Amino acid sequence: MIDAIPAVLLWAVTLWRARSAFRRPQRLSLWLAFAALAVAMTVRPGAIASAVDEHLHVTNLTFLIKHICGTVAAASVLTFVADMAESKAGIRVSRLHKAVPVVAVVLLAACFFATPQPHEAEDLLADYADHATILAYGVVWTSYLSAALLSATLLCFRWGRRPDSGLVGRGLLLIGTGTAVGLVYALHRVAVLFIDYLGNSPRGENVNHALSTDLLFLALLLIVLGSTLPAAPRVLARIRAHWQLVSLYPLWRALTDAVPETRLDTPPSRAADAANPLRTHDRLYRRTIEIRDSILTLADHAPAELRGRSYDHATSLGFIGAHADITTEACWLAVAREERLRGAATGSGEPMPPASGGRDLATEIRALITLSTAYRSRATQDFLRAHLEETPA
Structure with a gap:
């Protein structure tokens, strides 16, 4: 039931922003971020994930879907913030942030399909942590996620603190806080991945899962609030x-x-x-x-x-x-x-x-x-x- 709350919230924001996103192309990247996150959170619950995997006849495919959606969302948020920084503040941003996620998605798919997966996993990165391909999969995903979120955080705080930024600036500060929490989430996943690969986990699996979930939900909430704040008066x-x-x-x-x-x-x-x-x-x-x-x-x-x-x-x-x-x-x-x-x-x-x-x-x-x-x-x-x-x- 708790997992349904962020999915419903994200779908609501996605539908609300759809009309303006397609009328104003500069808002399309942010809409794409919410759409990708909505899909990821929809297939996150175990019952839904198992049903989708069974229907598509690919074991653990929903994990790949979630991680690709996470990559797309991170890339879209970074694109949105970078475009805003360029248009409003004249800050030039590298165009690599548009090419790197494509490479990351290709690598994720290659590592996923190269790994034998005889059974459904509760956590792909933890249950198959002894496979080098899954280790590489986790490194690619968390590395890109961390880099994208770090870049977005720096841009948000760099432009959001400008004295003339108004509600847009305050919204960027909230988004930056959300991406910073997301960065902590990504680093936590990296730590858990390597500890599980070494076969030594100081915390229980349930504790790690609960901590990851809390960090993810907090990051999503802050990003939703930050992106909505400029539209609050309207x-x-x-x-x-x-x-x-x-x-x-x-x-x-x-x-x-x-x-x-x-x-x-x-x-x-x-x-x-x-x-x-x-x-x-x-x-x-x-x-x-x-x-x-x-x-x-x-x-x-x-x-x-x-x-x-x-x-x-x-x-x-x-x-x-x-x-x-x-x-x-x-x-x-x-x-x-x-x-x-x-x-x-x-x-x-x-x-x-x-x-x-x-x-x-x-x-x-x-x-x-x-x-x-x-x-x-x-x-x-x-x-x-x-x-x-x-x-x-």
Whole structure:
């Protein structure tokens, strides 16, 4: 179960970044790193690894898949950091970091298929440590991993400490910390490999596995956090916009059901609307317009007498100032909606400025959320109920 957490997290990040990665090629290397890590962590659990090996009829093939994915991920992170350093800070980086991983992958495959493997291993490097080819396999993998992570760490800290780097710089520092932890992980694997090859392990196998797992998970977490940090303001803005969109749904649906011509599209259910993450800002902008258009239309069903009674009701409950104005508007809106749904003719309602509103979209949204809360309040529902009892159907 614990092994599933990083896999799910990595797949979530991979899917989230997929669209922007293919639209902006400079982000493709980082997306490839997460995709490779997601594949590696997916086949990491023993049950899944055994099933994949059995299906493909190659013993321990998932170990090769994991290590190749690890190599690709390390190379991709290094490429991402190197490209960023070159574009932002003018630091020139050797192009060898693009050729060396290809050689490393070829050597890994050659060593793997040159080793007789009669049984499934719990840990390929430990269980077959007495084979020279597996020793070479481990040396190639950990050497490249260590070199790539060391280079990435140095670049991250070199550029991330620049005073003008902002959130990108802080993200690079987190990535650099993650690659440093990954470097410790790689060195630990090297130490375990050589100790097992000599046939003398001072720590138990379970302890070594647990330590490796903890280091790997910590490195992945820091890299994910560091790569996500620069996008945090946009993510938070999108979450806030989605919350506002969901908050306005009850008022929007209630008013536009009475004035359907103000709606551009067929209204979704509340659950479908809340579950839709697409075009959040566009939908929110459209929703505010449709609510205001509906209010203008319903104002024709709100004569001065109704507005006066609404205000008296609000003040009788102790509301004053802006709160009284908003409650008043909510009360006459509720009655006007019912009158329109009944098919009543328009009254002598006069255009009135909104009780609340904003000069820009942000303040307008806040005002409408406040109106939505007042519309669903007990004060408004009591006023509507009293009106319906007094007015024959």
